[in-house]
Amino acid sequence: MGPLRLLILQATPFCNLDCTYCYLPDKGVKKKMSDDVIAKAVEQVLQLDIVGEELSIVWHAGEPLAAGINFYRKAHKIISDILPSGTKLRHCIQTNGTLIQDQWCELFKDINMSVGISIDGPPDLNDRFRIMKSGQGSTSRVEQAISCMKKNDYGFHTISVVTKDSLSMPEEIFRYLHGLGADTIAFNVEEVEGVHEESSMNGISEDEYKGFLKVLHDLSFEIGNVNYVREFRQAHQAIMTSIVKKRPTMSMENRPLSILNVDIDGNMSTYSPELLGMKHPRYGDFLIGNVLKESIKEKLSDKKFNRMANDILKGVKNCQSECSYFHFCGGGAPSNKLFENGTFESTETMHCRMSRKVVVDVAMERVMDLLGEKIDQSILEHPKSEEVTHVVGG
Secondary structure, eight states: OOOOOEEEEOSOSOOSBOOTTOOOSOTTOOOOOOHHHHHHHHHHHHHTTOOOSEEEEEEOSSOGGGGOHHHHHHHHHHHHHHSOTTOEEEEEEEEOOTTOOHHHHHHHHHHTOEEEEEOOSSHHHHHHHSBBTTSOBSHHHHHHHHHHHHHTTOOOEEEEEEOGGGGGOHHHHHHHHHHHTOSOEEEEEOOOBTTBOOOTTTTOOHHHHHHHHHHHHHHHHHTTOTTSBHHHHHHHHHHHHHHHSOOOOOOGGGSBTTEEEEOTTOBEEESSGGGTTOOBTTTBTOOOOBTTTOOHHHHTTSHHHHHHHHHHHHHHHHHHHHOTTHHHHSSOOHHHIIIIISOTTOOOOHHHIIIIIHHHHHHHHHHHHHHTSOOOGGGGSSOOSOOOOOOSOO
């Protein structure tokens, strides 16, 4: 199990936006994570001995800035005081950006926080989906926030949700985001998850999405930064890992305790962050305990966790046995398999077709062009990696 790559903490479930594709069920709840939960979460992972030289904490699942500046100053001190000396602490936050002012930029600098801002593209696109609770679009407020970040000389990246409406305007989206001054940009396909039970991307062909991505890839080369788009950076790394090191890319979402998710009340889950707070007839609430009441180590041996872990492992093995892209994704995301196909044991999803397979195809074509020769296609044939082994007991 592990090592722990991401400790995801829910500062608050509340969000001041009402995005049309949001998957979270409790975004109207105004509550914050307590000091005790923060401390116990860090203490628990240290007891498991799964923390390496760096601990990355991601504040997620709600609008994290709604928790307030003082919340993060206090949380940073609590965590820093608990961590062993020499452990590098890295805070990451994904925000809708509407609350950013100078004081927030001061905090970002003080605790060296990585900041991602969610914006889907130009106003006429973004304001169709990312709307305030009043029904107004959010773009103008996000642009003000980005101006504040630039005035304070603090870098940021962006994440955009790709909907059916996005596909006709890849160049406009790219040039808009690049014009905002984002260090890098990223794209999440609109997913079927949680309370969001239908995606506008259902029914979109791979060729349609491939055309969208090819424009983004070409524009990355045009600006002289082939890794400007997160998806291509990851694809390039996965391709080189497969070619040079002859081993598959491992997915954090399929490894128990590579990711640990903790909600405001201290409830814990692992695997895909999107499983936290969700329920299912076979698995119940996906929780593996509560940091205030139970030891993670003890809960990892119970039947509930092992049922989930074994089903996820079966899904990974199924992907390995039948998918020529296994080297590049490591078995897909459990949450997408469950929400799209109804079971962890399934294989292909709309998410993996769009976010993995098509991305790799586009990147591979460019790699071949740059090398001036055809790469050995064996890496896209039936996977020959070592057998996936059982990683949990029971």
